[in-house]
Amino acid sequence: YNYHMTHFVMSAPDIRHLPVDTGIEVAFAGRSNAGKSSALNTLTNQKSLARTSKTPGRTQLINLFEVEDGCRLVDLPGYGYAEVPEELKRKWQKALGEYLQKRDSLKGLVVLMDIRHPMKDLDQQMVSWAVDVSLPVLILLTKADKLASGARKAQLKEVREFVQDVGGDVEVEMFSSLKKLGIDKLRARLDHWFSQ
Numbered sequence: 554y555n556y557h558m559t560h561f562v563m564s565a566p567d568i569r570h571l572p573v574d575t576g577i578e579v580a581f582a583g584r585s586n587a588g589k590s591s592a593l594n595t596l597t598n599q600k601s602l603a604r605t606s607k608t609p610g611r612t613q614l615i616n617l618f619e620v621e622d623g624c625r626l627v628d629l630p631g632y633g634y635a636e637v638p639e640e641l642k643r644k645w646q647k648a649l650g651e652y653l654q655k656r657d658s659l660k661g662l663v664v665l666m667d668i669r670h671p672m673k674d675l676d677q678q679m680v681s682w683a684v685d686v687s688l689p690v691l692i693l694l695t696k697a698d699k700l701a702s703g704a705r706k707a708q709l710k711e712v713r714e715f716v717q718d719v720g721g722d723v724e725v726e727m728f729s730s731l732k733k734l735g736i737d738k739l740r741a742r743l744d745h746w747f748s749q
């Protein structure tokens with residue numbers, strides 16, 4: 554798949570407004586500010602395909618992109634943003650759970666976590682929801698450029714040990730949009746999911 558050809562399709566305000574549930578979809582999820590939109594831009598080699606921001610909670614809509622006919626990438630709004638009212642947070646978390654459980658075309662989930670503080674409660678919930686419905690997961694430990702090599706490896710090891718106990722099809726890789734690290738692994742995983 555040529556990810557450089559990816560183009561924007563539409564934004565949906567919520568799960569109910571997604572396009573028809575056919576083809577293959579891979580979603581990018583993670584805490585607000587984890588680097589989801591940046592990863593999509595790096596993967597597709599486009600500066601501003603997905604909007605990135607220093608302000609957490611930038612992506613408020615579900616943004617859909619098409620790699621080619623019937624192959625979609627989904628940029629989900631980040632979860633866990635402190636300044637969002639509790640009520641709204643709960644609503645969004647519920648919607649995410651429903652999306653993971655009910656979206657038939659969803660064949661893979663990329664969960665992005667800042668390598669400096671991975672596997673927070675909501676991250677664990679996302680991974681366990683995915684495992685519950687046999688949805689394969691690729692965890693990307695983002696912003697790896699922010700840590701020295703030793704610290705990076707220690708974090709990778711710790712998260713890998715954690716997911717071993719969770720079971721399911723869960724892989725963990727390091728990633729940096731800034732240093733273009735881990736893109737080959739991401740691409741290989743997406744190729745695999747899209748070619749099923």
Ligand code: GTP
Pocket residue numbers: 583584585586587588589590591592604605606607608609610611612613630631632695696697698699728729730731732
């Ligand atoms: P929301 O849409 O708000 O949920 O955030 P997001 O997960 O889409 O994060 P986004 O890609 O907008 O990135 C958030 C901030 O982290 C921006 O300031 C990015 O420049 C920065 N960032 C993203 N990836 C990296 C990386 O690999 N290295 C470094 N150093 N900074 C990064």
Ligand code: MG
Pocket residue numbers: 589590591604605611612628631
């Ligand atoms: Mg974003």
